[in-house]
Amino acid sequence: MAGLPSTIYNTVFKRTSTFALACVCATFFFERTFDLGSEYLFEKVNEGKLWKHIKHNYEK
Template sequence: MAGISSTLYNSIFKRTSTFALACVGAALFFERTFDLGSELLFEKVNEGKLWKHIKHNYEK
């Protein structure tokens, strides 16, 4: 465990610039993942009610 923590400290937490970059990268990754997950959940809950699901009923 000491090897992992020292490697993590030396590569990310030692300098403020790399720590800030890691925070920004993690925030972007979390935001994108959360957005895709909530979009998937919304479409699953509203399946058959959204326009893209019923559009074929109204097109000629």
């Protein structure tokens, strides 16, 4: 287990360019995951109140 921190350090944190790339990738995946999670939560909380749930009542 002692080799894992040194491996992570040598592959990610040792060079600024790889650290910056890791930050950009982590930010992208976090943003995407947060967006999907918040959208899902909003849909669940407002289920039955959104237009896509009630539009069949108003369409001819």
